[in-house]
């Protein structure tokens with residue numbers, strides 16, 4: 444048995460599961476493991492310091508898998524923006540066939556990707572942005588609810604409403620993200636009208652994810668209350684792990700502080716130390732409320748096969764029985 448959806452058909456993967464872009468985490472070993480498990484993994488372009496490093500990481504991933512994988516290109520406003528066009532050129536030259544765009548309107552990047560036969564999965568956090576991306580001609584939508592790790596947008600609409608509201612308006616394949624970590628989530632997403640799920644936090648906490656074991660242990664120990672929303676007053680909300688640094692940032696901004704007052708606390712270099720050295724209080728690090736559902740550190744292969752098998756059992760077992768029992772009354 445397998446679960447076939449518009450997403451698996453369009454993007455040519457076995458299972459309706461994606462591993463979205465993750466800064467510092469979406470590297471060759473993890474992405475190849477996801478591909479080998481029959482799901483869709485994305486390398487994170489901007490984790491690589493230069494476009495040439497991205498080309499090397501793509502080659503390294505290809506050494507580890509023959510299956511398709513994609514690249515995430517996160518386009519965020521910045522004072523010194525990375526050379527997006529050069530990263531995009533590397534993606535095209537390397538023969539990548541699927542790109543996940545996120546962060547802003549994908550329009551400037553679509554013609555070049557489509558001219559080279561690359562399918563674009565656009566990740567966004569509101570129905571209106573999903574509708575806009577569909578009208579621009581993207582090939583799929585990844586709709587990211589308030590539960591998610593990273594940037595949930597400013598509308599605070601959780602998946603239970605966001606996913607069916609988007610499904611009512613989206614005709615192209617759509618996967619759902621934010622808070623998914625197990626088979627129950629996959630089945631729920633399908634029931635809500637999505638064609639699959641995208642997971643970040645859950646894939647962070649696998650054997651093949653390159654982050655320090657202390658961080659994985661913190662995720663396993665943590666629960667669904669273990670995140671903070673930083674940058675709310677700056678209208679650039681990010682959901683991150685609750686620790687001494689993120690709580691201080693929340694307090695400073697609550698007291699009327701501006702970005703300059705927290706910029707040293709939120710510096711990327713401090714966040715890197717969390718993942719590299721395992722000091723979970725060294726800086727800001729990203730994780731979502733799915734932490735409350737993550738209780739182990741499996742291999743990616745074990746994780747994907749567990750989710751798919753249990754989802755199939757749930758659909759043909761518990762849920763099917765309920766329908767039978769109801770109609771027998």
Ligand SMILES: Cc1cc2nc3c(=O)[nH]c(=O)nc-3n(C[C@H](O)[C@H](O)[C@H](O)COP(=O)(O)O)c2cc1C
Nearest residue numbers: 463464465466545591592621622642643644729731
């Ligand atoms: C450590 C980490 C880093 C992330 N970095 C990015 C990123 O650079 N670009 C992006 O589009 N999404 C990023 N995300 C978001 C994920 O791709 C995904 O949308 C999100 O994790 C889904 O929510 P979940 O964690 O509840 O599964 C990141 C998530 C995590 C956990």
